[in-house]
Amino acid sequence: MPQRIYNFSAGPAVLPVEVLEEAREALLSLGDTGIGVLEHSHRGKAFVAVYEETEALCRELGGIPANYKVLFLQGGASSQFFMIPMNLLTPETTADYLVTGAWSQLAVKEAQKFGKVNIACTSEDKNFSYIPEQATFTPGAAYAHFTSNNTIFGTQFSGPPDYSGDCLIVDASSDIYSRPIDVAKYGMIYAGAQKNLGPAGVTLVIVRDDIVERGPATLPTMLQYRTHAKNQSMYNTPPTFGIYLMGLVFKWIKKQGGLAAMETINQDKALKLYRYLDGSRVFKATAANDSRSMMNVTFITGKPELDEKFIKVSQKAGLDGLKGHRSVGGMRASIYNAFPSDGVDALIEVMRAFELGLTD
Numbered sequence: 001m002p003q004r005i006y007n008f009s010a011g012p013a014v015l016p017v018e019v020l021e022e023a024r025e026a027l028l029s030l031g032d033t034g035i036g037v038l039e040h041s042h043r044g045k046a047f048v049a050v051y052e053e054t055e056a057l058c059r060e061l062g063g064i065p066a067n068y069k070v071l072f073l074q075g076g077a078s079s080q081f082f083m084i085p086m087n088l089l090t091p092e093t094t095a096d097y098l099v100t101g102a103w104s105q106l107a108v109k110e111a112q113k114f115g116k117v118n119i120a121c122t123s124e125d126k127n128f129s130y131i132p133e134q135a136t137f138t139p140g141a142a143y144a145h146f147t148s149n150n151t152i153f154g155t156q157f158s159g160p161p162d163y164s165g166d167c168l169i170v171d172a173s174s175d176i177y178s179r180p181i182d183v184a185k186y187g188m189i190y191a192g193a194q195k196n197l198g199p200a201g202v203t204l205v206i207v208r209d210d211i212v213e214r215g216p217a218t219l220p221t222m223l224q225y226r227t228h229a230k231n232q233s234m235y236n237t238p239p240t241f242g243i244y245l246m247g248l249v250f251k252w253i254k255k256q257g258g259l260a261a262m263e264t265i266n267q268d269k270a271l272k273l274y275r276y277l278d279g280s281r282v283f284k285a286t287a288a289n290d291s292r293s294m295m296n297v298t299f300i301t302g303k304p305e306l307d308e309k310f311i312k313v314s315q316k317a318g319l320d321g322l323k324g325h326r327s328v329g330g331m332r333a334s335i336y337n338a339f340p341s342d343g344v345d346a347l348i349e350v351m352r353a354f355e356l357g358l359t360d
């Protein structure tokens, strides 16, 4: 088998090797069942045990209160962009959106199809390179929505915005379970799994019971949260492999020491990279200092042709996925939970050598 290389992809992204090794065994036989994990009925005893363990670990790690449901849905985080307003917004009501990047903009676009949207704040004036300090919320709004980590622009909220309404919703796709989260502050937390939690194809939704019940019963059945809540995400065939793998990742996070330990590990990785960038004469971090993401470190040289050259050099050195998102260019190092610290050291070494080559 070829050697594994450092994968800085923004998602789907690197997974812990021990998780992949266990999954490899389970492809042929889940435990001693003689049936592979992909082949088990979702209603059979073996898979139901997997499901229950994944949910229990998710609850334990996140400290999820009993009045919240944990759902494993399909359609990606992007389907939540419309499912949320379909369930919670009407033409007469308003939802507040904090717009800090391309994903928030897409969420707004969907919400506008169902009701009024108030842009509570935006950082578009500076190409989404910072997190606004303040937001203006609408009294009596149906909910407020924000994106905790902006995967494309490399910015991250340090915590939830100061919100006094009853339903704060977060798209946590690119920083879910990378640090502790106070679930009780939210009406809903959602995330596509493919960055911090597992493979593409499963979306984690943590939602408070009263919000589950708010959606009109006239919506298509699959688009009502209550359908999935009532049926333990098994109204139809759930994404079984994704749920299984997410369970393995949760076990791995627990072994690292849980979310607080994960946060320390993630900060160590990101801060050494930012430290290097701050001292560099060639590379420069693009996000404002107080808004820097611990998950996606975006940086540039200032010259697109030099960026391109660096990306080629990095690929030759076995570092993959450093090209910035097509809408912003430059470089992006995605260093989610499972990204190893020595991969960050390797990137710094390659940058240092590149810099020396230019300035010698």
Ligand SMILES: Cc1ncc(COP(=O)(O)O)c(C=O)c1O
Pocket (backbone or CB within 6 Å): 011, 075, 076, 077, 078, 079, 103, 147, 149, 150, 151, 152, 171, 172, 173, 174, 192, 193
């Ligand atoms: C913050 C954020 N939200 C939403 C999405 C869209 O997720 P999906 O591809 O699962 O629909 C992404 C994907 O990268 C993301 O980074």
